[in-house]
Amino acid sequence: MIKLYDFELSGNCYKLRLLMHFLRVPYEPVTVDFYPGREHKSEKFLAINPWGQLPVLDEGDYRLRDAQAILVYLASKYDDECTWFPIDPEARGQVMAWLAVADDITRTAAAARLHDALGYALDIDAARNGARTVFKLIDDHLAHRESEGRLWLAADHPTVADIACFPYTALSHEGGILRDDFPALQRWIDRVRHLKDFIGMPGIPAPKV
CATH class of the missing domain: 3.40.30.10 (Glutaredoxin)
Incomplete structure (x- = not known):
């Protein structure tokens, strides 16, 4: 196991x-x-x-x-159906690009959370500003895809790209980074939370049934 x-x-x-x-x-x-x-x-x-x-x-x-x-x-x-990590080369390439973005979110939004919640010493202004820059790029991307009827980061269905980018985006308020200026990002967070079999963690509650 x-x-x-x-x-x-x-x-x-x-x-x-x-x-x-x-x-x-x-x-x-x-x-x-x-x-x-x-x-x-x-x-x-x-x-x-x-x-x-x-x-x-x-x-x-x-x-x-x-x-x-x-x-x-x-x-x-x-994943026998190869949906979470698609085998189509173009979709897989998009997923890999978003996994790199997930690292950017960790470097910025997660770092700000460590500062506020656990007292880590770091340049908090740089972390918060960096996170807001990343969130603006994601918000623009999601808004464009929504205009085409596409709701997820890298494919027409959820992939590991969405899972990779989700946690520290949804927890950004714990690092003093609000998301009010990013409506498409907020809608995407809500979509992830309403996926079938979703489970939460402290700070990210599962939706009430």
Whole structure:
């Protein structure tokens, strides 16, 4: 069975829990005390991932770090219909481009959240301004696609691109970044939250039935 080295409040860990829930992939969570325990920097954890970062997936003899890479692995292995990571070259190229955007969201919006919620020392103005720049680009992209009747980032259906970009966008208010100026982005967040079998995390509640 898959082991997921996990921290409940991590958006990067959550996106893997979310995809595995959608795909009905069983896994064993291994809780790592990221904060305040900083277990991800412990000698024991560094033997698992020398980069000292969460999440990490462990499946038998195979171990993989990096949330976006793990999303691709899970979708490639467990999605028999190839919808979450499409095999069409053009769609797959678009998905990969949005996985890079997910890293930009982590670098900016997630960093601002770490500053506000956990007291990390960083240039908070640069993080917030960077996040707003990224959000404006995403909002423009989504608004254009909505005008064509297309509701998702990279394809005509949800993909790992949407899952990768979702958590730290939806949690941006915890880093002092409001989304009132990005209506298409807000609508996309709501669409993701209303996907069948959606599960939430602290700060991202599942819709009330």
